[in-house]
Amino acid sequence: MDLNVVSQSGGCASSGCGSSADRLSHLPEAIRAKVDNHPCFSEDAHHHYARMHVAVAPACNIQCHYCNRKYDCSNESRPGVVSELLTPDRAVKKVIAVAANIPQMTVLGIAGPGDPLANPERTLETFRQLSEKAPDIRLCVSTNGLALPEVVDEICKHNIEHVTITINCVDPDVGAKIYPWIFWNNRRVKGRKAAEILIAQQQKGLEMLVERGVLVKVNSVLIPGVNDEHLKEVSRAVKAKGAFLHNVMPLIAEPEHGTFYGLMGQRGPSNEELQTLQDACAGDMAMMRHCRQCRADAVGMLGEDRGHEFTLDKIETMEIDYEAAMARRAEIHAEIEANRTAQRQQTGEAFVSLSSLKRGLKTKAAEPRPVLMAVATTGGGVINQHFGHAREFLVYEASVNDVRFVGARKVDLYCSGGDTCGDAETTLQKIIRTLKDCEAVLCSKIGYEPWSQLEEAGITPNGEHAMEPIEEAIAAVYQEMVASGQLEQAGAEPQRLTA
Numbered sequence: 001m002d003l004n005v006v007s008q009s010g011g012c013a014s015s016g017c018g019s020s021a022d023r024l025s026h027l028p029e030a031i032r033a034k035v036d037n038h039p040c041f042s043e044d045a046h047h048h049y050a051r052m053h054v055a056v057a058p059a060c061n062i063q064c065h066y067c068n069r070k071y072d073c074s075n076e077s078r079p080g081v082v083s084e085l086l087t088p089d090r091a092v093k094k095v096i097a098v099a100a101n102i103p104q105m106t107v108l109g110i111a112g113p114g115d116p117l118a119n120p121e122r123t124l125e126t127f128r129q130l131s132e133k134a135p136d137i138r139l140c141v142s143t144n145g146l147a148l149p150e151v152v153d154e155i156c157k158h159n160i161e162h163v164t165i166t167i168n169c170v171d172p173d174v175g176a177k178i179y180p181w182i183f184w185n186n187r188r189v190k191g192r193k194a195a196e197i198l199i200a201q202q203q204k205g206l207e208m209l210v211e212r213g214v215l216v217k218v219n220s221v222l223i224p225g226v227n228d229e230h231l232k233e234v235s236r237a238v239k240a241k242g243a244f245l246h247n248v249m250p251l252i253a254e255p256e257h258g259t260f261y262g263l264m265g266q267r268g269p270s271n272e273e274l275q276t277l278q279d280a281c282a283g284d285m286a287m288m289r290h291c292r293q294c295r296a297d298a299v300g301m302l303g304e305d306r307g308h309e310f311t312l313d314k315i316e317t318m319e320i321d322y323e324a325a326m327a328r329r330a331e332i333h334a335e336i337e338a339n340r341t342a343q344r345q346q347t348g349e350a351f352v353s354l355s356s357l358k359r360g361l362k363t364k365a366a367e368p369r370p371v372l373m374a375v376a377t378t379g380g381g382v383i384n385q386h387f388g389h390a391r392e393f394l395v396y397e398a399s400v401n402d403v404r405f406v407g408a409r410k411v412d413l414y415c416s417g418g419d420t421c422g423d424a425e426t427t428l429q430k431i432i433r434t435l436k437d438c439e440a441v442l443c444s445k446i447g448y449e450p451w452s453q454l455e456e457a458g459i460t461p462n463g464e465h466a467m468e469p470i471e472e473a474i475a476a477v478y479q480e481m482v483a484s485g486q487l488e489q490a491g492a493e494p495q496r497l498t499a
């Protein structure tokens with residue numbers, strides 16, 4: 001997301017390129033302070049800070065063709081899925097237990113499993129208690145927007161500075177294909193009329209939040225053949241109304257989830273379709289590309305789920321002094337910030353070197369082509385994960401202009417424990433398919449078998465940059481590729497480095 005904020009403001013003055021952390025520096029101070037440690041509103045922050053959701057809101061006031069909250073699997077990570085519903089009191093207890101044990105957790109969101117604003121008492125009571133008992137935690141809410149205008153003032157009372165509205169369309173004809181019904185003024189409204197009311201409420205809620213200085217993220221589910229082309233218009237419309245960030249997420253639709261789309265065989269988008277649409281929308285506004293479509297009870301860094309460590313039976317036995325925990329949290333946040341500053345400096349140097357590389361290319365020749373690279377990381381902004389332990393890879397695009405984050409791709413674990421990874425061949429082939437458009441994989445270590453199969457598939461494994469900041473390492477690998485001449489564009493004059 002930070003990337004496009006910068007492109008609107010002209011980018012790095014000297015070179016036209018910069019790290020994702022630097023890109024935050026172009027935001028006004030008041031906004032930067034609100035997003036700098038928010039893992040969802042800042043791509044850079046998501047390497048360092050964690051979030052949690054509490055599942056206090058079971059009911060929903062609309063039906064989306066892609067949602068079925070009845071289907072649950074404890075191993076599954078997707079929106080609407082939860083293991084246990086919580087009362088506000090228990091939710092508050094859980095948040096305090098998590099904040100004391102995972103100090104980098106800065107954000108508590110309520111995102112279901114239904115719609116938080118269709119359960120206003122439970123949602124607002126949770127926020128009320130938390131703003132009093134844990135004032136160092138940022139509070140967020142995610143809603144379909146139908147009930148939003150009526151509760152905007154109440155939300156603002158609880159110091160909520162970040163709200164997400166799911167807006168899949170601004171045209172009721174498109175909406176009628178996504179929403180079979182809404183529950184409005186005590187009756188069920190169907191079809192185009194339902195979509196018309198929902199869209200009007202969403203737009204009104206968005207305007208009201210922006211007027212009150214709340215940062216609004218808009219989620220849109222990309223449903224191929226239904227709203228794919230239309231989402232560019234959605235992006236323009238919400239930007240014009242002052243939304244801060246647009247998060248275009250892929251539809252998840254499997255027949256076994258029992259949703260209308262799942263049963264009708266509606267497919268989700270490919271990685272390429274998603275990225276193409278995100279890039280097309282990016283002309284109009286800042287995009288979030290690091291969303292992991294979390295469960296409604298997720299706990300931990302984005303992409304990880306530590307919910308099993310904080311089940312009700314476990315938190316009942318935890319004795320927590322939150323005053324002391326807050327002091328410890330502040331110390332750890334200061335350490336994280338010191339690390340981030342050091343990383344920023346290191347990455348800045350790598351980018352200066354990328355800029356000299358660009359200047360060194362003969363001006364008439366075409367630039368070397370951009371390259372996608374995948375990275376294995378457990379967080380902290382560095383390359384620190386064994387290939388076989390990765391449950392997801394972060395994908396970056398490197399070019400002579402920039403290194404930009406383009407998305408996270410989930411994979412099955414290659415090493416499922418023990419010293420040997422012998423019988424995991426099918427899993428490895430699936431991982432290679434997921435990364436097939438990447439030209440290198442950067443990780444801390446990698447075994448012989450995946451090394452040779454990646455190479456055979458034309459993906460270069462690289463374990464030389466362990467513990468280095470991600471963007472610095474990618475910039476370095478890209479420079480090596482340029483220097484070796486392997487990135488010359490087909491049909492272009494050969495390029496030469498002058499220095």
Ligand SMILES: C[S@@+](CC[C@H](N)C(=O)[O-])C[C@H]1O[C@@H](n2cnc3c(N)ncnc32)[C@H](O)[C@@H]1O
Pocket residue numbers: 060066067079080111112113114115116142143144165166219220221249250251252253293296
């Ligand atoms: C579970 S919802 C909860 C908040 C609220 N009810 C809403 O819809 O905004 C959180 C997010 O997940 C999205 N979502 C739910 N089911 C999905 C699916 N099958 N595929 C992709 N996104 C989905 C929703 O559109 C929403 O943006």
Ligand code: SF4
Pocket residue numbers: 060061062063064067068080112113114115144
């Ligand atoms: S609004 Fe949210 S909770 Fe309600 S049906 Fe849609 S995705 Fe599910």
Ligand code: SF4
Pocket residue numbers: 039040051109111290291292293294302
């Ligand atoms: S679903 Fe996306 S926006 Fe919400 S907590 Fe997860 S990563 Fe952040």
